[in-house]
Amino acid sequence: xxxxxxxxxxxxxxxxxxxxxxxxxxxxxxxxxxxxxxxxxxxxxxxxxxxxxxxxxxxxxxxxxxxxxxxxxxxxxxxxxxxxxxxxxxxxxxxxxxxxxxxxxxxxxxxxxxxxxxxxxxxxxxxxxxxxxxxxxxxxxxxxxxxxxxxxxxxxxxxxxxxxxxxxxxxxxxxxxxxxxxxxxxxxxxxxxxxxxxxxxxxxxxxxxxxxxxxxxxxxxxxxxxxxxxxxxxxxxxxxxxxxxxxxxxxxxxxxxxxxxxxxxxxxxxxxxxxxxxxxxxxxxxxxxxxxxxxxxxxxxxxxxxxxxxxxxxxxxxxxxxxxxxxxxxxxxxxxxxxxxxxxxxxxxxxxxxxxxxxxxxxxxx
Amino acid sequence: xxxxxxxxxxxxxxxxxxxxxxxxxxxxxxxxxxxxxxxxxxxxxxxxxxxxxxxxxxxxxxxxxxxxxxxxxxxxxxxxxxxxxxxxxxxxxxxxxxxxxxxxxxxxxxxxxxxxxxxxxxxxxxxxxxxxxxxxxxxxxxxxxxxxxxxxxxxxxxxxxxxx
Amino acid sequence: xxxxxxxxxxxxxxxxxxxxxxxxxxxxxxxxxxxxxxxxxxxxxxxxxxxxxxxxxxxxxxxxxxxx
Numbered sequence: 284x285x286x287x288x289x290x291x292x293x294x295x296x297x298x299x300x301x302x303x304x305x306x307x308x309x310x311x312x313x314x315x316x317x318x319x320x321x322x323x324x325x326x327x328x329x330x331x332x333x334x335x336x337x338x339x340x341x342x343x344x345x346x347x348x349x350x351x352x353x354x355x356x357x358x359x360x361x362x363x364x365x366x367x368x369x370x371x372x373x374x375x376x377x378x379x380x381x382x383x384x385x386x387x388x389x390x391x392x393x394x395x396x397x398x399x400x401x402x403x404x405x406x407x408x409x410x411x412x413x414x415x416x417x418x419x420x421x422x423x424x425x426x427x428x429x430x431x432x433x434x435x436x437x438x439x440x441x442x443x444x445x446x447x448x449x450x451x452x453x454x455x456x457x458x459x460x461x462x463x464x465x466x467x468x469x470x471x472x473x474x475x476x477x478x479x480x481x482x483x484x485x486x487x488x489x490x491x492x493x494x495x496x497x498x499x500x501x502x503x504x505x506x507x508x509x510x511x512x513x514x515x516x517x518x519x520x521x522x523x524x525x526x527x528x529x530x531x532x533x534x535x536x537x538x539x540x541x542x543x544x545x546x547x548x549x550x551x552x553x554x555x556x557x558x559x560x561x562x563x564x565x566x567x568x569x570x571x572x573x574x575x576x577x578x579x580x581x582x583x584x585x586x587x588x589x590x591x592x593x594x595x596x597x598x599x600x601x602x603x604x605x606x607x608x609x610x611x612x613x614x615x616x617x618x619x620x621x622x623x624x625x626x627x628x629x630x631x632x633x634x635x636x637x638x639x640x641x642x643x644x645x646x647x648x649x
Numbered sequence: 650x651x652x653x654x655x656x657x658x659x660x661x662x663x664x665x666x667x668x669x670x671x672x673x674x675x676x677x678x679x680x681x682x683x684x685x686x687x688x689x690x691x692x693x694x695x696x697x698x699x700x701x702x703x704x705x706x707x708x709x710x711x712x713x714x715x716x717x718x719x720x721x722x723x724x725x726x727x728x729x730x731x732x733x734x735x736x737x738x739x740x741x742x743x744x745x746x747x748x749x750x751x752x753x754x755x756x757x758x759x760x761x762x763x764x765x766x767x768x769x770x771x772x773x774x775x776x777x778x779x780x781x782x783x784x785x786x787x788x789x790x791x792x793x794x795x796x797x798x799x800x801x802x803x804x805x806x807x808x809x810x811x812x813x
Numbered sequence: 814x815x816x817x818x819x820x821x822x823x824x825x826x827x828x829x830x831x832x833x834x835x836x837x838x839x840x841x842x843x844x845x846x847x848x849x850x851x852x853x854x855x856x857x858x859x860x861x862x863x864x865x866x867x868x869x870x871x872x873x874x875x876x877x878x879x880x881x
Contacts, residue, residue, distance in 0.1 A: 331656060423657070424658050426658060440670075440674070440678075446678065455692070469686065491674065495667075520656075522660045575872075578872045578873065579869050631862065631865045634858070634861075653876055
């Protein structure tokens with residue numbers, strides 16, 4: 284018992300140091316002009332990027348060295364597809380390095396790639412930092428969020444394929460190993476989310492979607508909390524939550540039965556003026572449901588990241604090591620809450636999706 | 650502002666990745682896992698149901714046994730009762746028969762006594778008549794000789810012959 | 814005052830509303846759980862769902878202030 288307590292303590296200290304270390308390197312990265320800008324650092328962290336930046340060695344010296352996993356940039360321009368590695372920008376995101384490929388010139392301005400207009404060799408920025416002589420090409424680069432998404436997919440596939448294999452191997456379908464770890468979660472999604480929200484008879488059809496969404500969101504939420512991955516803020520990215528919300532919306536709309544549409548266009552059981560009054564509200568409701576799903580997940584996860592980063596920024600804003608213990612303690616506290624939030628947000632997204640499916644397939648009960 | 654503008658690249662890759670993930674997991678993970686879990690649950694449910702059935706059968710059996718036992722008991726009871734009734738009836742009949750016979754015997758005896766008595770009375774009457782005639786003869790004879798003698802004679806006669 | 818300042822105040826007001834709402838939900842859920850400990854799981858999950866609904870409104874406010 285004492286040994287395990289000790290181990291746990293050691294692990295906590297390790298996590299804590301990695302935690303502060305990871306964010307510290309992130310904070311330093313945005314200290315280019317000497318003056319620390321917390322907002323820039325936080326936004327840079329929360330938004331997507333073209334490379335997986337791990338850490339910077341010899342910060343601010345001549346032999347400054349960035350340790351980064353370069354990721355492919357894929358652009359579609361008038362000259363067709365253009366691909367190159369993100370390392371060609373040399374970690375520049377101020378538009379200083381111009382990459383010439385396929386007859387076009389590209390710059391990276393705040394982790395957004397712009398294509399310079401013909402004949403231009405230097406990007407010109409307006410007061411707000413937006414380029415004036417460049418356009419945005421169609422960009423399907425494998426950014427760090429896409430990269431982390433694929434990592435999470437690999438983890439999910441490994442986890443659940445091996446779990447499924449465990450069942451095949453066992454004789455009486457008794458779970459063992461990984462299977463005994465994932466089975467309670469799967470049964471939880473089935474018994475606590477799908478069955479009560481959709482109903483005993485129809486829930487089976489939606490189980491694959493609900494399970495996939497639940498674990499996909501949860502794992503990516505957790506990845507967002509691991510500091511060394513340095514800002515894998517996939518589930519805090521509105522593009523990601525939008526796609527999932529749209530999937531829920533499509534499934535709800537497709538599986539909506541007569542009763543569902545009747546409740547939207549001609550609410551039964553209320554007087555006619557009320558029916559006319561309710562119709563637009565209900566029609567708006569169809570769209571606000573997925574929108575609220577999208578914004579809830581995005582805002583919760585992003586807010587968590589911003590709070591932790593803001594607490595860490597205090598050290599650099601006050602330029603004092605004395606603030607560090609307070610910052611780290613608070614960030615740790617928020618971090619622990621965030622661990623709970625990762626699960627809660629995955630749960631809420633899944634529950635509400637199931638609730639909407641249940642509403643769409645509910646039979647009339649009069 | 651940039652924060653809430655979905656980037657096309659990420660949307661594209663998320664759609665592609667999510668659909669592939671959904672298809673792969675659905676086919677190779679959720680189906681076997683959910684199938685195994687529900688199969689096992691079915692098995693447990695079945696086992697429980699069969700146990701319940703066995704228990705019910707056992708109970709039925711027990712109830713049957715109880716019923717049969719009860720029936721046997723009531724049968725025995727009724728048989729005993731019947732036997733007792735028969736016994737009582739037999740005894741009662743025997744008693745009445747005995748009584749009747751005794752009554753008859755007594756009646757016969759009384760009748761016999763009565764007839765004996767009558768016969769005895771008749772004989773006595775005859776006897777008295779004979780005696781009376783004898784006395785009358787003797788009286789008549791004595792009368793003829795002496796008056797005193799006659800009286801004395803009657804006295805003697807009466808002393809001699811006493812009605813028994 | 815700049816437009817971003819006003820937007821920040823709006824976001825703050827939205828947060829106050831959501832705070833009150835979620836606080837009420839949490840308080841009632843706690844009370845209900847204390848009264849009926851055997852319903853603990855059900856009360857908790859429905860409280861979470863309701864809190865999510867309330868929170869969504871606040872988040873709309875936050876996003877609206879992010880847009881300006």
